[in-house]
Amino acid sequence: MIKAIVCVDKNWGIGKDNDLLFSLPSDMKFFRETTLGKTVVMGGNTLRSFPGGNPLKNRQNIVISRTQVRDDCIITPTMDAFLAEIRARKDEDVYVIGGAQIYREMLPYCEEILATKVDADGGATAFFPDLDAHPDFACVFEGERREENGLSFRFTRYQNANPKTL
Numbered sequence: 001m002i003k004a005i006v007c008v009d010k011n012w013g014i015g016k017d018n019d020l021l022f023s024l025p026s027d028m029k030f031f032r033e034t035t036l037g038k039t040v041v042m043g044g045n046t047l048r049s050f051p052g053g054n055p056l057k058n059r060q061n062i063v064i065s066r067t068q069v070r071d072d073c074i075i076t077p078t079m080d081a082f083l084a085e086i087r088a089r090k091d092e093d094v095y096v097i098g099g100a101q102i103y104r105e106m107l108p109y110c111e112e113i114l115a116t117k118v119d120a121d122g123g124a125t126a127f128f129p130d131l132d133a134h135p136d137f138a139c140v141f142e143g144e145r146r147e148e149n150g151l152s153f154r155f156t157r158y159q160n161a162n163p164k165t166l
């Protein structure tokens with residue numbers, strides 16, 4: 001099953017200056033626990049945004065990039081090749097982990113979105129599509145409100161009523 005996992009602000013903002021908007025240790029823990037041992041797929045900028053520009057440990061990393069070359073993860077130079085790698089694994093859990101370009105391209109194929117919603121304006125320049133305004137997506141779970149680092153947030157889950165077949 002293809003899913004996306006994302007942390008958004010109240011405007012569905014996800015990043016600025018090729019970095020995250022917030023530092024939420026419990027969200028990082030949730031991300032790590034959810035994706036460990038799974039396949040994660042991302043765009044070239046998201047790979048560059050990781051510490052040292054390195055892929056995530058203990059996960060199969062698939063990256064779409066026209067410019068990057070490395071042998072410690074799978075790099076695909078075209079959307080067709082990227083989709084083929086994902087198609088080959090679609091019976092396992094595959095997590096789309098960003099960023100804005102790749103979330104937008106992959107959203108139709110995602111059956112589920114795990115969205116951590118932060119009740120703040122992070123001044124984003126990169127955005128996730130607004131799922132509350134999307135005809136195919138409905139919120140099916142909303143966790144209790146939590147507080148951390150002076151931020152209020154909750155874990156939510158959205159389902160796609162009309163996922164596109166890969």
Ligand SMILES: NC(=O)c1ccc[n+]([C@@H]2O[C@H](COP(=O)([O-])OP(=O)(O)OC[C@H]3O[C@@H](n4cnc5c(N)ncnc54)[C@H](OP(=O)(O)O)[C@@H]3O)[C@@H](O)[C@H]2O)c1
Pocket residue numbers: 005006007008013014015016017018019020021042043044045046047049064065066067068076077078079097098099100101102103126
């Ligand atoms: N809040 C969250 O949960 C979250 C999660 C992930 C990322 N983010 C944030 O999102 C922002 C980055 O988003 P973004 O939209 O700039 O970047 P992105 O989606 O991570 O990557 C875009 C890059 O992907 C490659 N690409 C895209 N389409 C392609 C195609 N058709 N063929 C070949 N390569 C293609 C290119 O890589 P090359 O330039 O390498 O060729 C392109 O520059 C950052 O601020 C990051 O921190 C937030």
